[in-house]
Amino acid sequence: MSATVPSPVVAAAPPGTSERRQRIVALLQARGAILVLVAAALAAGAAFPSFLHLGNLRDIATAASFLGLVTIGQCFVVILGGFDLSVGSMVGLGTVLAAYAAPYGTLGALLAPTVAGLLVGVVNGLLIVRARMAPFIVTLAGLLALKGLAVLLAGESLVIEQPGLFGRIANGNALGIGNLVLILLLCFGGAALLLNRTRFGAAVFAIGGNEEAARMLGVRVERVKILTYCLSGALAGLSGSLLAAHLSSGLSAAGTGYELQSIAAAVIGGVLLTGGVGTMGGALSGVLLLGLIENVINQIGSLSAAYQGLASGAFLLLAVIIQSGLSQQRTA
Amino acid sequence: MSGIVSGMPPGHASRPAEDRQPATTAPASPPGPAAPPPRRLGAAALRQNSVYIAFALLVAFDLLVTPGFRNPTVVRSLLFEAAPVILIALGQSLAIGTRGIDLSVGSVMALSSATIGLTMDLDQGLAIGAAVAVGLLCGILNGMLVAWLRIAPLISSLALLVAARGLAQAMLGGARVDMPFDGPLSTIGQLAPGGIPAVAMFSLLAALLFSFVVRRTVPGRYALFVGASRTAAVLAGHPVRATLGFVYGVSGLLAGIAGVFATARLGAADANYIGVQFELDAIAAAVIGGTPLSGGRISTLGTVFGVLLLVVLDASFIMNNVNANYAQMLKAAFIVGALFLRRGAA
Amino acid sequence: GTQATGDLVVQNQSSQSCTNASPAKGSLSGMLVGFSQSENEQNPFRAAETASVKAAAKKAGVSRLLYTNANDSQAKQVADIQSMIAQGAKAIIVAPLNATGLQPALEQAAAKNIPVVTIDRATAGQPCRDFITFLGSDFATQGKRAADAMAEATGGNAKILEIQGAYGNSVETERTDGFADGLKSHPGLTLVAAQTGNWSATDAQKVMEQLLLAHPDANALYSHADVMTLGAMRAIQQAGKKPGQDIKIVSIDGTKALVKAISKGEAQADIETNPRFGPQAFSALSDWFAGKPVAQKIIMKDALFDKNNAAEAIKSNATY
Amino acid sequence: MLLETRGLTKSFGAVRALRGVDFTLAAGEVHGLMGENGAGKSTLIKLLTGLNQPDGGEMLLDGRPASFNSPRDAQSAGVAAVYQEINLIPERSVADNLFLGREPRRFGLLVDRPRMLDQARDLLNRYRLEVDPRRILRTLGLGLQQLVSIARVVSLGARAVILDEPTSALSAAEVELLYGVVDRLRADGIGLIYVSHRLSECYRLCDRLTVLRDGTRVVTAPTAELPRNRLVAAMLGREPGEAHRPAPPASVAGTADRPPALAVEGLRWRNRVRDVSLRVGRGEIVGLAGLLGSGRTETFKAIYGAEAPEAGTVAIAGRPLRHPRPSDSIRRGLAFLSEDRRAEGVFSQLSVAENLTAAVLPRISRWGVISRRRRDEMVQRFVRELGVKTVGPDAPITSLSGGNQQKVLIARALCTEPTTVMLDDPTRGIDVGAKAEVHRVVRGLAENGLGVLVTSSELEEVVELSHRLVVLDEGRVSGEMSAEGQNPDAVLALLSGDPGTAEPGTAR
Ligand SMILES: Nc1ncnc2c1ncn2[C@@H]1O[C@H](COP(=O)(O)OP(=O)(O)OP(=O)(O)O)[C@@H](O)[C@H]1O
């Protein structure tokens, strides 16, 4: 969260070699999470024979898909230079709204939470942009309020009696890799396009890189910010909807902790909390890495909950240390 | 100290400024005490003091409406509640002042409590010391991650949040350890001369000391400089890493003490419930109180009142028997409202 | 009282049952069995539950018990169960986190003909297909018994503060409703305030302290869980009152700490929530594999601890 | 008139930055806007480009009233600016920066990268900037960043282009490049407002000059009718005194006879500082001369310990430092002023007093407690001696104009009581008056027995100020000469080898 010394690495004696080195390091930073992921997966596979089974890998990806969708939105917000702490509660509220809407049709069950998330994003965005309040606090209030609302609406949980098509959307198995995994990959692909190949994405990077400059360069900072929070809210809502479909239930406590986990996943994936830097591929690897850690703990099969906490904290730290080591290579 | 610049030909150094003074209306640095910029009452004052005003309004409301709030023991009860939160909110505001954040404080409280649980039987004084030391260690660890490995504080403290809670739970193995009815711990949990809890006095004294450290001492100022610009601080020769170590160390230390207070008050060492989500209240209190997340500024008094505001708010809901979910939503609205009043305040 | 050593601690069983259509030859011994716990074992109830399942597993001679803990996350519990299936578990015991939300995992188990025993909390699903049985307490009855115990402890006249579990939780709802139901037959008992303590000792302490300020005339406490009761008792002391005397206390769970308090007169009654599911769960599983009918719903026998049996229960180690 | 303002006023809190300014810009003219630090130049520009809104008065574009709510508004109306501080996105590529907000797209949706790169190359080529458009902007030097920024504005098709101190970060060669751009724009009928503290530039480029002082317009006149002395008088509000005429450097004895203040031997840092050895004697001003990108800044930082040098020794006042760190350097009596005021200098949330005393906290404190008295004494003294314009020591540093902020930073360096000071471009963005003061301060330091190592983005300044020049070429010391009697042009020729073959604006 501090300014980097803007004394950059520059051309080496034979022009080009340093640049190449820099590109490699930059690539490492963006892809570092993937390397760590692959290495960790191989290690886990060696230690636990059942780990590398296709079914298990699919389960990891499926379980990661909900956090994954949230992380996409969070990633945009963090690149923009903000935070969205309301996403976890929005997932919970999303499942509840989906459970209410499910009897009236699949489309409603998919759209209601997504639109609700969008509206939450509008509110977050307006408070941040118009009232100039810190995103951290605005969305922290969102975290509290949305959770309260979800519990009020549903108590602890609601059953979706006949999930039908809605359930199949989440639990079906298209192309043999599971719908949720497919949706996750599609969303990440779409998000990568949005981030890297549209004016909106360029504006998000610009604002995160230097908001004042972006404003002067004619970026509609307010609008882009609001839209970004909308995107984050909508994806959290969608994640809630799919989670409801997956579990045939509305659960007010669902998504608890996603706000910080998604930030952690993004950071592991090379997104800088200072804004302006990040890739979707990295974020996806970050999400999968978190899912892998959870799965490995299960493979050990006897770790008590307390040690699970200890282990995942330590893993998180390790991943971030490796990642930040890579990124300092670049900026040092 | 003899002037470096004044070694110039006499008269040269100071003349230009004086020469030009008549030509400018902006007074060029009058000697003597600084004239503060004219303070406009009204909107600006409201913004500057929103936390105090909100607190006063809330208390007035409670005195009028809330059953039992006029009972003087309310003060005692709420101050017991507030004491540990004030401590962690102070640490938090220091971290925020360096443009960081410390999410680990709640879990460190639990770890401190677990430490008491393990060592209480040997000697309570020792247990307290050990608990505080553990808090300090956690803080220093966090500080090293932030300062030397340059990990974003949000992330390092998040990892610590998860790990410290897990460690605390593992240490106590699930059991809650009740403390005996006498001894220093029990005294800490109950002593309230004149209806003011000793722990609250401690916290307020800590706040005074804290305020002094932040405003007047070298490490305190260093912390703010780091928050204002880390690069510039390095170039100005500040010991930036040590400062960050100090800052998170202080936060951990205060969380350790807060853990002792919470344990004493609960009457048991408990790894599961102590400090859950306290970090969020601490952050909210600091920010409502006028410590911006952008760093470089700390308001100690504001932070203390931010905590009191949240504690009284929670109590108002409970004492009026408001459904906890409405309470939570109202609290969120209140936080946004309080911050909204602050918006634009320097 | 209940014998802690007794293997099967069953109050009653439903008449409907499930039977394995194609009983396998294999027996439980040497089998890979999974146990999915829902939340961490800081809660004594969960600790006793896990210990009971682990002990029973050993006794049944399973090759290995796969243990997972969902740590309060529904999605994780589903993933946990799925990973057990992937690892080749042949039978699964689940302590569901929620009243719903396990459907995909249960379906996957059903597809592989893996019998699932749910314990403690009922979860949505079709009996005999999604799970072969549910073992647990009747929480509404617990609430009702608490009301009766309260009438007994206070002589039928009291102003009651209620500290509830997490709002909307099915256990909380049933204990709240059961208690309210029970109060109907005791017109002298009035409920003056009810607030959630979130199943947390510290939350309950804070809530109790502030409720006592707002309602200085309250003289009884009904708490949904012993952990919360312990916190609330502390608050009572700090308000300068004596738990058990100035404030009569009825609680639910039957943990050692509270039963001890009853024996010292600091609380009046505690309705047990029996966590010793292990033996019964494994017996249901072995019945299933043997092709014998298994009752769809098995209600555990919950003791009531009060001043008459508390001391003895502590001595005979009947509490957890 | 292309652009006109009438009675424009603007205040920031108590500061009245503009008080009724009338200003006109015709198509095809280059209109110089001059004035001391804090005169209101940047403020006027911020109003013209919609970044701030005026408190009173009106603006006319093509004779019609216009008001801009945002830079975007102004841009689409044809008014665009390159600001004093570079305002681009450092972590994005050159092409991204050039086309931000108007990226060429396919199907109206996806950015067409190949086309964008082509267009970027065209644009850069048109202005002879040989930069790979895929490069991350951050890795370019400040000067190149500035030129990219100008290229962007020009390519937006603005009719009125404002350049706010475009040359303060440019090397001499790049300035020539910029002149070419300006001349071309003028020929295209575009109106240019040109803000600079460099008088020679203004005389070289501008058709008319307007001088602002304390928020009011003092004079507007065709360049030819406004001789230098009148211009300076208008800016200062008085006749330029003796102080503003560059005094010849006091003649000094040879280096060998002086006790050493700073001695650097075989310094290396990455590939930016390859082999630097130099000596600064007590009482001596040594100028580090080099082209942009020759590694002057990195040399300073490596000496100071802000970057950890990989090889070499640094001795301050004869005592070698093994692993220099800024804190140690300061303690040993070495002070450093960074060229990048915004990112490496000011603490923007803090007051003037805090900024000024940032480097000496231990010295003005006892037992770790800061003495207010000693702090205020120190602040008052330096504010007076350097002539910092501020409403008071507790005013936020951001309320000062760029030049006054710079003076505060110089004061910060001086109050550590250094024996050697290193000043990296100390007069960047500073007005004539202040510049002369800084020069005087620097000479005063030397006369007081301090060693001074200085550089500037203006070669003349280094030559004029120094006793001796050390020439830096690609991170190596390539030569040394006495500065006395040197002609800047000759030095420049020496620096760039053959001036004809120098490749301005080439990033390698
Ligand atoms: N945002 C602001 N808040 C308060 N005061 C300001 C602000 N911006 C400018 N000022 C004040 O307005 C006056 C004019 O400043 P401005 O930046 O326009 O000067 P300038 O002519 O551009 O000076 P320089 O040559 O140093 O860039 C100064 O006194 C400055 O301190």
Ligand SMILES: Nc1ncnc2c1ncn2[C@@H]1O[C@H](COP(=O)(O)OP(=O)(O)OP(=O)(O)O)[C@@H](O)[C@H]1O
């Ligand atoms: N060949 C190059 N390749 C990439 N970047 C360069 C190159 N040359 C210079 N730069 C960049 O230009 C900037 C100026 O370089 P440097 O600071 O080393 O030189 P300088 O002589 O101090 O120039 P200045 O007068 O601008 O301070 C630096 O930020 C540097 O990274």
Ligand SMILES: [Mg+2]
């Ligand atoms: Mg300016």
Ligand SMILES: [Mg+2]
């Ligand atoms: Mg430089």
